[in-house]
Each structure stands twice: as C-alpha cells, then as structure tokens.
Amino acid sequence: DQQVKQNSPSLSVQEGRISILNCDYTNSMFDYFLWYKKYPAEGPTFLISISSIKDKNEDGRFTVFLNKSAKHLSLHIVPSQPGDSAVYFCAASEGGATNKLIFGTGTLLAVQP
Amino acid sequence: DAGITQSPRHKVTETGTPVTLRCHQTENHRYMYWYRQDPGHGLRLIHYSYGVKDTDKGEVSDGYSVSRSKTEDFLLTLESATSSQTSVYFCAISPGGDSSMKTQYFGPGTRLLVL
Numbered sequence: 001d002q003q004v005k006q007n008s009p010s011l012s013v014q015e016g017r018i019s020i021l022n023c024d025y026t027n028s029m030f031d032y033f034l035w036y037k038k039y040p041a042e043g044p045t046f047l048i049s050i051s052s053i054k055d056k057n058e059d060g061r062f063t064v065f066l067n068k069s070a071k072h073l074s075l076h077i078v079p080s081q082p083g084d085s086a087v088y089f090c091a092a093s094e095g096g097a098t099n100k101l102i103f104g105t106g107t108l109l110a111v112q113p
Numbered sequence: 114d115a116g117i118t119q120s121p122r123h124k125v126t127e128t129g130t131p132v133t134l135r136c137h138q139t140e141n142h143r144y145m146y147w148y149r150q151d152p153g154h155g156l157r158l159i160h161y162s163y164g165v166k167d168t169d170k171g172e173v174s175d176g177y178s179v180s181r182s183k184t185e186d187f188l189l190t191l192e193s194a195t196s197s198q199t200s201v202y203f204c205a206i207s208p209g210g211d212s213s214m215k216t217q218y219f220g221p222g223t224r225l226l227v228l
Contacts, residue, residue, distance in 0.1 A: 006155075032215050034215075034216060036219075041222075042221060042222070043117075043203055043219035043220050043221045043222050044156070044203070044219045045219070046216050046217075046218060049215075049216060089155060089156065091156075093215045097163070098161070098163065098169070099144050099163070099207055099209045099210075099215055099217075100146075100158060100161065100171070101158075101215070101217055103148075103155045103156040103157070104155055105153060105154060105155040106155050
C-alpha cells in the first residue's frame with residue numbers, strides 16, 4: 001500500500017514552458033514534504049520542501065504547492081530548462097523521532113530544447 | 114554538498130557470497146539511512162540508524178543487516194547475496210529534528226550486481 005504516489009511515470013515539456021509534477025499521499029499525519037531531483041548514475045539531490053502548515057514555498061524557478069484537503073502536492077518549474085531533465089521524487093516525513101521519509105516512485109521529466 | 118561517500122561504487126558478486134557496503138559521512142549527522150532503488154519502486158528504506166549502535170528496520174530489511182560503531186560510518190551487509198538484491202544502494206544522512214532538519218542528503222550510490 002503506497003502512501004506516496006506519483007502517478008505519472010514521465011512528462012515531456014518544451015523548453016521555456018512550465019513543468020508541473022504531481023504527488024498524492026494518503027497519510028494525513030505527514031508533516032513535511034520534499035522534492036528530490038536525480039540524474040542518472042548520481043544520488044538524489046534535495047530540491048525544495050514544504051511544511052504541512054504552509055500551502056506554498058518558492059525558491060527561484062521552483063515552487064511547491066500543498067493542498068492538504070486533497071492530500072496533493074505539486075512541483076512547478078518555470079521556465080523549464082533542458083538541464084531540468086531528470087527523475088523527480090516526492091517524499092513525505094512521518095514525523096516523530098525516526099525522521100524517516102516515504103518516497104514516491106518518481107517522474108521522469110524530459111525538457112525538449 | 115553534504116560530505117557523504119559510499120564504497121565501493123560498483124560491485125559484481127556471486128549468489129551466496131557476503132557483501133558489505135560502506136557509507137561514510139563527515140557532517141556529524143545523527144541519522145543515517147540505507148535505501149535501494151529499483152525500477153517502478155522508487156527509493157525504499159532498508160535500515161536506518163538514529164545514533165551509534167542504534168539501528169532499526171525499514172520496509173525492505175529482509176536479507177540485510179547493518180552496523181554503526183562510529184558516528185561517521187554506517188555499514189550495510191548482505192549476509193548471503195541473492196539475485197533479487199541486485200540494485201542501486203544509496204546512503205543518506207540527516208541531522209534530524211524539526212522541519213528543515215528532516216531533509217536527507219544522499220551519497221552517490223553503489224551499483225551492485227549479484228550473478
């Protein structure tokens with residue numbers, strides 16, 4: 001039973017346009033959400049995060065939106081660049097002392113020049 | 114970038130042999146994690162540590178053991194490797210605590226092939 005779901009395995013976007021990556025979760029106790037970016041043959045790198053007490057967090061071209069009532073978060077990349085082509089994972093924190101993260105299965109973003 | 118190294122980076126082994134992967138950090142972070150990444154499954158937690166000699170199981174811990182005798186080192190052992198353990202293994206670290214302290218930082222990964 002997957003608690004964090006990324007239902008789109010892949011997404012293709014034109015350079016300069018907006019990329020929207022989506023993530024759904026089932027556990028209402030999650031208190032912190034993160035997005036990671038992963039290039040082939042490298043480890044995931046932290047991109048942006050949001051606390052459950054907020055609904056938006058912005059960092060340059062990247063914005064994460066959280067809709068708690070829908071248990072949905074999204075990552076917006078504007079404008080998209082070819083270097084953004086990577087696999088994007090969303091993750092959620094269970095809270096408590098374990099500090100564990102639950103990851104989605106990832107979305108492969110391809111930004112076409 | 115967080116100071117995390119993994120060794121070896123690539124390994125080919127045979128079914129039934131023991132394998133140990135090492136994760137080393139220079140950040141003095143309390144939490145350390147081992148994940149495996151497989152197509153269609155994302156990142157799945159194998160084991161984690163919340164302090165020296167303090168470890169616990171993740172969602173896919175069968176066939177794996179861990180040890181942490183020093184803050185900076187977290188070892189993952191496959192006692193008797195099987196082909197189903199062919200995967201890419203990532204170590205991660207985190208300071209732990211509230212909000213941004215929950216962020217985990219990943220190492221470069223170890224690609225393991227079990228023949």
